[in-house]
Amino acid sequence: MMQTYGISVIRTVPELRDQTAAWRDEDERIALVPTMGALHEGHIALVRRALETCDRVIVSLFINPTQFGKNEDLSIYPHDEIGDIEILEELGIHVLYAPTMEEMYPDGFATSVRVSELTEGLCGVFRPVHFAGVATVVTKLLLQSLPDVAVFGEKDYQQLQIIRRLARDLDIPVLIDGVPTVREEDGLALSSRNAYLSPRERVMAPSLFKVLQKVATGLQAGEEVQGLMEAGKRELLKDGFSKVDYFEVCDAETLKPVSRIKAAARVLAAAYLGKTRLIDNHPVVANRGD
Amino acid sequence: MMQTYGISVIRTVPELRDQTAAWRDEDERIALVPTMGALHEGHIALVRRALETCDRVIVSLFINPTQFGKNEDLSIYPHDEIGDIEILEELGIHVLYAPTMEEMYPDGFATSVRVSELTEGLCGVFRPVHFAGVATVVTKLLLQSLPDVAVFGEKDYQQLQIIRRLARDLDIPVLIDGVPTVREEDGLALSSRNAYLSPRERVMAPSLFKVLQKVATGLQAGEEVQGLMEAGKRELLKDGFSKVDYFEVCDAETLKPVSRIKAAARVLAAAYLGKTRLIDNHPVVANRGD
Numbered sequence: 272m273m274q275t276y277g278i279s280v281i282r283t284v285p286e287l288r289d290q291t292a293a294w295r296d297e298d299e300r301i302a303l304v305p306t307m308g309a310l311h312e313g314h315i316a317l318v319r320r321a322l323e324t325c326d327r328v329i330v331s332l333f334i335n336p337t338q339f340g341k342n343e344d345l346s347i348y349p350h351d352e353i354g355d356i357e358i359l360e361e362l363g364i365h366v367l368y369a370p371t372m373e374e375m376y377p378d379g380f381a382t383s384v385r386v387s388e389l390t391e392g393l394c395g396v397f398r399p400v401h402f403a404g405v406a407t408v409v410t411k412l413l414l415q416s417l418p419d420v421a422v423f424g425e426k427d428y429q430q431l432q433i434i435r436r437l438a439r440d441l442d443i444p445v446l447i448d449g450v451p452t453v454r455e456e457d458g459l460a461l462s463s464r465n466a467y468l469s470p471r472e473r474v475m476a477p478s479l480f481k482v483l484q485k486v487a488t489g490l491q492a493g494e495e496v497q498g499l500m501e502a503g504k505r506e507l508l509k510d511g512f513s514k515v516d517y518f519e520v521c522d523a524e525t526l527k528p529v530s531r532i533k534a535a536a537r538v539l540a541a542a543y544l545g546k547t548r549l550i551d552n553h554p555v556v557a558n559r560g561d
Numbered sequence: 562m563m564q565t566y567g568i569s570v571i572r573t574v575p576e577l578r579d580q581t582a583a584w585r586d587e588d589e590r591i592a593l594v595p596t597m598g599a600l601h602e603g604h605i606a607l608v609r610r611a612l613e614t615c616d617r618v619i620v621s622l623f624i625n626p627t628q629f630g631k632n633e634d635l636s637i638y639p640h641d642e643i644g645d646i647e648i649l650e651e652l653g654i655h656v657l658y659a660p661t662m663e664e665m666y667p668d669g670f671a672t673s674v675r676v677s678e679l680t681e682g683l684c685g686v687f688r689p690v691h692f693a694g695v696a697t698v699v700t701k702l703l704l705q706s707l708p709d710v711a712v713f714g715e716k717d718y719q720q721l722q723i724i725r726r727l728a729r730d731l732d733i734p735v736l737i738d739g740v741p742t743v744r745e746e747d748g749l750a751l752s753s754r755n756a757y758l759s760p761r762e763r764v765m766a767p768s769l770f771k772v773l774q775k776v777a778t779g780l781q782a783g784e785e786v787q788g789l790m791e792a793g794k795r796e797l798l799k800d801g802f803s804k805v806d807y808f809e810v811c812d813a814e815t816l817k818p819v820s821r822i823k824a825a826a827r828v829l830a831a832a833y834l835g836k837t838r839l840i841d842n843h844p845v846v847a848n849r850g851d
Contacts, residue, residue: 284732379815381677382696382730388671406672407731414704414732440672441697442574442704525669 278360281368284415287329290366291416299326303418303445305409308332309349310358313453313461317422318362320450325420330359331412332369337376338404349463368416375411384410384441386433389526393429393539394550397516405430406437413443421445426452426460428537428552432526452551454480460551472544478510479542483553486520486538490555496520496530507542516541516548523554532557568650571658574705577619580656581706589616593708593735595699598622599639600648603743603751607712608652610740615710620649621702622659627666628694639753658706665701674700674731676723679816683719683829684840687806695720696727703733711735716742716750718827718842722816742841744770750841762834768800769832773843776810776828780845786810786820797832806831806838813844822847 281287294301302321306314314330321328332355339345352369359367383403390402413421421438423431435447452460458480459465459473468476486503490496504518521528523535536555541548571577584591592611596604604620611618622645629635642659649657673693680692703711711728713721725737742750748770749755749763758766776793780786794808811818813825826845831838 288734377729379726380730381679382727383675383677384672384731385675386672411730411732414734417734436669437672439667440670440701441674442701444578444704444707 278356278364279366280356281366282371283374284370287366287368287415291329291418294327300420301325301416301418302328302420302422303412303416304328304330304422305412306330306332306355307334307348307463308355309351309463309466310355311461311463313424313426315358315362316453317424317450318359318364320448321420321422322363324448325418327365329366329368329416329418330364331416332367333375333408333412335375335404335408336372337407338401340398340400343398344464344467349466370415375408383407384437386437386440389429389433389436392526392528393517393519393521394541395429397541402430402433406433409434410437410441410443413438413445418445420448422448422450424452425449425552426462427550428539429526432524458484460549462549464547464549467547468544472511472547475511476544476549478507478512479540479549479551480553482506482510483538483540483551486518487553487555490520490532490536490538491558493558496532503538503540507540512542512544514543516543518542520555568646568654569656570646571656572661573664574660577656577658577705581619581708584617590710591615591706591708592618592710592712593702593706594618594620594712595702596620596622596645597624597638597753598645599641599753599756600645601751601753603714603716605648605652606743607714607740608649608654610738611710611712612653614738615708617655619656619658619706619708620654621706622657623665623698623702625665625694625698626662627697628691630688630690633688634754634757639756660705665698673697674727676727676730679719679723679726682816682818683807683809683811684831685719687831692720692723696723699724700727700731700733703728703735708735710738712738712740714742715739715842716752717840718829719816722814748774750839752839754837754839757837758834762801762837765801766834766839768797768802769830769839769841770843772796772800773828773830773841776808777843777845780810780822780826780828781848783848786822793828793830797830802832802834804833806833808832810845 302325304317304321384406385403386406431449438447457477459477482503486499489499504515507515518540520538523537534557537552539552541550592615594607594611674696675693676696721739728737744750747767749767772793776789779789794805797805808830810828813827824847827842829842831840
């Protein structure tokens with residue numbers, strides 16, 4: 272274990288388990304915040320939530336190659352471990368767990384965790400290997416640290432629902448805590464991928480949230496799902512998005528498309544500004560009068 | 562929790578966790594012995610091993626439907642919970658964990674654990690859904706009880722290697738302990754499925770072990786792999802087996818077929834006596850002089 276400033280940087284599972292065992296002996300509640308680094312205010316909100324609910328917080332940093340498709344941005348994904356350590360140190364985080372590739376995927380590695388249905392729509396259509404990679408690495412991180420709570424953002428809403436499902440289905444003894452998306456003042460959801468946007472694209476980007484919000488408001492006012500979805504998609508293209516992967520209204524838990532709002536729902540979209548794919552989502556509260 | 566004789570019968574995960582938490586507070590080592598019931602001397606050997614290495618032993622009883630193929634024997638699989646409880650009580654077992662179907666696979670269940678390569682040869686060819694079902698249910702049982710040790714028989718050797726692999730790959734904090742196969746005096750490996758054999762088939766059944774043993778002895782004496790495999794298969798058919806699913810020599814860890822014995826290997830076979838499919842295997846020690 273390397274002591275850097277006041278935070279411990281841990282690279283191996285046995286060292287991580289020694290640390291968590293010592294905390295557990297003191298009856299301390301442990302939180303895990305999994306990240307791929309390049310920390311921004313969105314991650315910091317997750318860390319703050321973890322610090323509020325638990326005594327000890329582990330932030331993990333692992334850029335997981337198995338959740339990137341062949342033509343995706345693995346090689347250019349932002350990477351700044353020293354900067355991340357400084358941020359976490361200042362927040363009073365106890366451990367940065369940054370395992371090596373060999374620690375996560377040793378020779379002969381052959382196991383994967385799959386979640387059906389939830390992974391099949393939305394981003395699953397456009398990123399076919401993504402969620403198997405996510406489900407497997409998150410299962411590993413949860414079982415390596417066995418935290419009381421693991422904190423994830425609602426920004427990756429489909430991912431959050433998949434993780435809730437797999438934790439429940441595999442009986443992982445952890446509470447999955449979802450934290451609302453942190454946004455820039457103009458509404459753009461914070462994302463490490465925002466760094467790819469040109470200044471011109473950055474100006475157009477907040478349209479994604481504005482359109483989602485407008486559609487959610489319309490749905491809550493009782494307007495028709497199909498029409499609003501189509502209007503939302505058209506508006507994104509008019510506002511400068513080059514391609515819309517999807518713009519859908521889904522049940523908030525199962526993520527099955529809905530044609531009427533009968534229970535809590537979610538509007539979710541993925542769209543390109545140039546080469547950068549942005550995703551975002553917005554809750555839709557079911558009208559109690561229905 | 563139902564007190565039956567001196568053993569507790571537990572049906573739900575929360576009750577199981579209350580029990581294991583109490584044991585862990587006392588620093589007691591916990592073993593899990595997963596079974597599908599219909600306990601025989603083979604299971605009893607697993608339970609005895611668990612009692613030797615741990616302070617507390619949980620035996621699970623769950624006939625897992627997801628590991629049976631459509632045309633397999635799920636509906637007639639032997640079932641005798643009262644008899645099993647009596648056996649375990651006499652052995653001094655602390656808990657029988659016999660969850661309900663709803664507890665294991667609640668509505669909306671959607672997650673599976675897959676192990677590639679190891680699951681693809683041998684029985685994986687003939688029972689295509691079997692090992693995904695096994696891997697998923699064993700992961701669940703391990704995470705429900707989080708034992709220090711889980712005990713499995715070498716009789717299901719491919720299953721044992723798959724479980725070792727998934728426990729390592731998913732970082733499940735458990736030691737997987739493999740126990741040598743228990744046999745009748747005539748060599749037949751104990752199995753709940755032996756109950757399906759007619760008296761005439763029962764007389765022929767020990768040939769499976771004898772042929773495996775003979776092939777292993779030949780391999781250790783330096784005889785050629787391919788020739789021995791073919792001879793073994795022919796001998797089973799001559800001895801009354803109606804069909805041989807496979808008769809193979811594989812690396813003892815990866816289960817990849819080998820054409821020469823360079824490291825620890827295993828001879829594995831599956832063959833039918835009438836409608837009953839029997840499996841067995843035998844170790845092959847690598848000749849140190851090679």
